[in-house]
Amino acid sequence: MKDADEILYRLALSFVPKVGSVLTRQLIGYCGSAKAVFTTPRGKLLRIPGIGKFIADNIQQADLLVKAERELALVEKHDVQLLWFTDEAYPSRLKHLPDSPPLLYYQGTASLNHARIVGIVGTRQATDYGRSVTEQIVRDLVPHECLVVSGLAYGIDITAHRAAVQHQLPTIGVMANGLDLVYPAAHKATAQQMRTHGGLLTENPFGTKPDAPQFPARNRIIAGLCDALVVVEAAAKGGALITADMAHQYDREVLAVPGNLGNPYSEGCNRLIRQLKAAIYTNIEDLEKLLNWDLDAPARATTTQLHLDESLFSAEELSVLQVLRQQGAQQIDELGFATQLAAGRLASLLLNLEFQGMIKALPGKKYCLTHKK
The missing domain is CATH 3.40.50.450 (Rossmann fold)
Incomplete structure (x- = not known):
C-alpha cells in the first residue's frame, strides 16, 4: 500500500503554480519523492536546475497541503485512482513522453x-x-x-x-x-x-x-x-x-x-x-x-511465456528480454526508460538479440519477442 503522506504530497506538488511535467520529474529526480520536495530547504531547491526563486517560493506556499487534503477527500468519495508517473498502473506508453502528466485521475x-x-x-x-x-x-x-x-x-x-x-x-x-x-x-x-x-x-x-x-x-x-x-x-x-x-x-x-x-x-x-x-x-x-498484428496471438495476454537459458545472455540482454516478456511490444524509448540503458548501448543490444532470433522489429520503432519456447 502506498504511503498516505506521499500521496498527499503528490497532490500538493500537482497544485504548485508553474510546475509542470518537466519540472515535476526534475524535482522528484533530485529530491527522491514528492514529500521530500516540500521538506528540502529552499537553498537546496535553488540548486536544482530549472528551479528559480519564483518556483521555490511557490513550493513553500502554506495552503498547498490544505488544497491537497480537500482533493484527496474528493478522490476517495468518488472512488478515483490516482496514478503517479512511477506507478506500475500508470500508462507505460506515456511514461517516456517529455510532456506526459505526472499525475492522472482514473475511474x-x-x-x-x-x-x-x-x-x-x-x-x-x-x-x-x-x-x-x-x-x-x-x-x-x-x-x-x-x-x-x-x-x-x-x-x-x-x-x-x-x-x-x-x-x-x-x-x-x-x-x-x-x-x-x-x-x-x-x-x-x-x-x-x-x-x-x-x-x-x-x-x-x-x-x-x-x-x-x-x-x-x-x-x-x-x-x-x-x-x-x-x-x-x-x-x-x-x-x-x-x-x-x-x-x-x-x-x-x-x-x-x-x-x-x-x-x-x-x-x-x-x-x-x-x-x-x-x-x-x-x-x-x-x-x-x-x-504487424497477428490474430493468432491473443491481445489479452499481456505477458509472453518465454523460457530463457540465462547463461546464454548478458545481464543487460536479460533486462531487455524480461521487459518485453512482461510488457509486450515496446518502443525503443519505452525500453530505454524501463531498463535505464543508454540509447546507443540499447540499440546495440537490440540488434544483437534480433540476430539471435530472440526479438523482431515492428513498425513504429517497436520491438517484441519472437515467442520462442
Whole structure:
C-alpha cells in the first residue's frame, strides 16, 4: 500500500503554480519523492536546475497541503485512482513522453496498459458516412481485443465509444475537465457505461471546467496512449488534426479515412494523406499490416511465456528480454526508460538479440519477442 503522506504530497506538488511535467520529474529526480520536495530547504531547491526563486517560493506556499487534503477527500468519495508517473498502473506508453502528466485521475476497470490500444478521433460535426465508418472500424477491432481511446466529444468520438460499449470492447474517454463533470452532459449515460467497461481519464483536479486551453492538453494524452490513431473525419482545422500531429510527433502510427472531394469534413483527412502524415485507412487490413498484428496471438495476454537459458545472455540482454516478456511490444524509448540503458548501448543490444532470433522489429520503432519456447 502506498504511503498516505506521499500521496498527499503528490497532490500538493500537482497544485504548485508553474510546475509542470518537466519540472515535476526534475524535482522528484533530485529530491527522491514528492514529500521530500516540500521538506528540502529552499537553498537546496535553488540548486536544482530549472528551479528559480519564483518556483521555490511557490513550493513553500502554506495552503498547498490544505488544497491537497480537500482533493484527496474528493478522490476517495468518488472512488478515483490516482496514478503517479512511477506507478506500475500508470500508462507505460506515456511514461517516456517529455510532456506526459505526472499525475492522472482514473475511474474505471480497464488496464491503461492494454496490449493493443487504438485511438479514434474526428470532427464533432460527423456525417452519416463518418459515423458509419467509425462503427465499422470498431466492429473490425473486436477480433483484436483492442482498447478504444477517444475524447468523449460529440460526433466521431462518442460514436467510437458507443460502438465499443455495444461490442464489449473496453473504451477510455480522456477528458479536458475534472472527473466530477461529464462534458458534454448529453454523454452522461455513455460515460457511466464506460466506468464499468473501460474508464474515464484526466490530468485535471476536481472542479476543473472544460475551458478551451484544456482540450489541446487532453489531445496529447489521447495521442500518447494509443499504438495507432485513426482520424475518421476532420475539417481543415480542429482538434482531430492537433491530435494527429501530436501522435506523429510521438512516433505513433497515424491513419486517415479518405473522404469525398469538396466535403469540408474530409479536407483534414485528405490533407494528412497527401502530406504523408498519415497512412490511408480503407479497411482493417491497413491497420493490421501497419502494426504487424497477428490474430493468432491473443491481445489479452499481456505477458509472453518465454523460457530463457540465462547463461546464454548478458545481464543487460536479460533486462531487455524480461521487459518485453512482461510488457509486450515496446518502443525503443519505452525500453530505454524501463531498463535505464543508454540509447546507443540499447540499440546495440537490440540488434544483437534480433540476430539471435530472440526479438523482431515492428513498425513504429517497436520491438517484441519472437515467442520462442
